[in-house]
Amino acid sequence: xxxxxxxxxxxxxxxxxxxxxxxxxxxxxxxxxxxxxxxxxxxxxxxxxxxxxxxxxxxxxxxxxxxxxxxxxxxxxxxxxxxxxxxxxxxxxxxxxxxxxxxxxxxxxxxxxxxxxxxxxxxxxxxxxxxxxxxxxxxxxxxxxxxxxxxxxxxxxxxxxxxxxxxxxxxxxxxxxxxxxxxxxxxxxxxxxxxxxxxxxxxxxxxxxxxxxxxxxxxxxxxxxxxxxxxxxxxxxxxxxxxxxxxxxxxxxxxxxxxxxxxxxxxxxxxxxxxxxxxxxxxxxxxxxxxxxxxxxxxxxxxxxxxxxxxxxxxxxxxxxxxxxxxxxxxxxxxxxxxxxxxxxxxxxxxxxxxxxxxxxxxxxxxxxxxxxxxxxxxxxxxxxxxxxxxxxxxxxxxxxxxxxxxxxxxxxxxxxxxxxxxxxxxxxxxxxxxxxxxxxxxxxxxxxxxxxxxxxxxxxxxxxxxxxxxxxxxxxxxxxxxxxxxxxxxxx
Numbered sequence: 001x002x003x004x005x006x007x008x009x010x011x012x013x014x015x016x017x018x019x020x021x022x023x024x025x026x027x028x029x030x031x032x033x034x035x036x037x038x039x040x041x042x043x044x045x046x047x048x049x050x051x052x053x054x055x056x057x058x059x060x061x062x063x064x065x066x067x068x069x070x071x072x073x074x075x076x077x078x079x080x081x082x083x084x085x086x087x088x089x090x091x092x093x094x095x096x097x098x099x100x101x102x103x104x105x106x107x108x109x110x111x112x113x114x115x116x117x118x119x120x121x122x123x124x125x126x127x128x129x130x131x132x133x134x135x136x137x138x139x140x141x142x143x144x145x146x147x148x149x150x151x152x153x154x155x156x157x158x159x160x161x162x163x164x165x166x167x168x169x170x171x172x173x174x175x176x177x178x179x180x181x182x183x184x185x186x187x188x189x190x191x192x193x194x195x196x197x198x199x200x201x202x203x204x205x206x207x208x209x210x211x212x213x214x215x216x217x218x219x220x221x222x223x224x225x226x227x228x229x230x231x232x233x234x235x236x237x238x239x240x241x242x243x244x245x246x247x248x249x250x251x252x253x254x255x256x257x258x259x260x261x262x263x264x265x266x267x268x269x270x271x272x273x274x275x276x277x278x279x280x281x282x283x284x285x286x287x288x289x290x291x292x293x294x295x296x297x298x299x300x301x302x303x304x305x306x307x308x309x310x311x312x313x314x315x316x317x318x319x320x321x322x323x324x325x326x327x328x329x330x331x332x333x334x335x336x337x338x339x340x341x342x343x344x345x346x347x348x349x350x351x352x353x354x355x356x357x358x359x360x361x362x363x364x365x366x367x368x369x370x371x372x373x374x375x376x377x378x379x380x381x382x383x384x385x386x387x388x389x390x391x392x393x394x395x396x397x398x399x400x401x402x403x404x405x406x407x408x409x410x411x412x413x414x415x416x417x418x419x420x421x422x423x424x425x426x427x428x429x430x431x432x433x434x435x436x437x438x439x440x441x442x443x444x445x446x447x448x449x450x451x452x453x454x455x456x457x458x459x460x461x462x463x464x465x466x467x468x469x470x471x472x473x474x475x476x477x478x479x480x481x482x483x484x485x486x487x488x489x490x491x492x493x
């Protein structure tokens with residue numbers, strides 16, 4: 001028997017639902033858009049985990065809460081979250097806020113559809129293909145295929161799976177029994193997703209052969225050739241090379257022409273992980289960094305990074321025109337991909353991927369591109385390069401900073417040298433003591449809320465800061481603030 005008491009929900013109450021959403025959008029506009037992009041506000045209001053649990057009251061109960069309480073929950077969630085749109089958020093390879101991309105994300109979430117069939121996503125099926133076509137053209141392909149994936153790691157994993165299937169199509173049915181020992185090759189500077197993907201696909205991390213990189217972090221083609229020969233001598237079958245355009249830490253670009261030559265000689269699939277650096281293709285000034293990318297078989301590119309399209313927006317692009325994606329991943333579910341539909345069933349793209357439900361990731365990029373135009377996006381990329389160069393030149397003027405290397409991208413890597421170490425560079429414990437500085441300064445800046453910058457060790461180098469110049473709202477004043485703030489935070493060290 002139905003409960004006679006009214007439920008504390010908005011089901012069927014359109015007026016109340018609209019009022020709630022207007023209030024929530026108002027909170028978002030004020031707390032995220034206005035305050036979250038203001039340099040006068042904190043990047044994050046830091047709290048320790050146990051305290052934060054109490055402040056948020058995370059427990060889920062049987063009884064619902066009032067609309068006023070729910071709105072307070074929304075405010076609290078925003079208050080204690082990191083504002084990645086803040087001009088002083090330099091921590092990740094994504095940052096900033098493009099209003100048109102955000103508008104696309106709001107529309108996408110509101111429509112709440114899945115990308116798998118034209119039947120329920122007619123606009124987005126057509127839009128995805130148009131956006132992918134544009135990205136492929138920038139790579140240098142007049143035809144091909146592709147799909148939006150939930151992140152660059154999955155895009156890289158797809159590439160490995162496709163290359164394996166192309167070489168050994170029986171593996172789709174027979175699994176690993178159909179395969180000899182396989183070998184894939186990537187630089188020691190590669191993204192960790194290459195090894196993760198090999199493990200997930202059953203190849204094992206030992207199948208990943210790490211190719212040497214030079215002092216700037218670029219793959220050495222001669223060592224790639226050597227590693228291929230070594231793998232063959234050990235009885236493994238080489239099948240894929242994963243090059244990187246824009247490495248995570250140093251921002252290095254592998255020499256794609258030379259790597260492509262090696263792949264061509266040995267008949268190997270060339271995948272280019274351009275998740276970070278792919279957007280440089282928009283710049284006539286800097287796209288030479290990716291010379292040779294048109295020779296790749298597949299490319300991973302994340303517009304949610306340098307273009308600020310918003311998470312998540314990650315494209316896997318293929319030169320293949322044989323419907324390899326669908327042949328590799330398709331399962332022909334009869335309840336979803338009926339072949340006797342009243343429209344062209346080739347528009348049902350869901351069988352290209354391993355997911356069933358797939359969110360719409362093309363609208364945010366499409367709407368931003370429509371509003372900005374390719375020329376404005378090119379200026380966005382060029383501006384990031386220019387600001388990175390400005391930061392490097394300012395950094396060199398100050399005794400408190402030491403550059404790790406001259407950057408070729410927008411990753412600026414440096415040490416902060418505190419007063420106590422400035423006259424002791426040659427001392428035996430200098431490196432050990434210097435490596436302890438970045439974690440201390442990171443804690444201080446996060447607790448203060450003034451900014452966020454990532455740090456890491458790298459090879460024989462102790463901890464250093466990796467400054468990422470990606471937010472399109474950044475100015476020279478933000479670069480000056482960064483250096484001044486680090487000097488202030490570290491003045492007593």
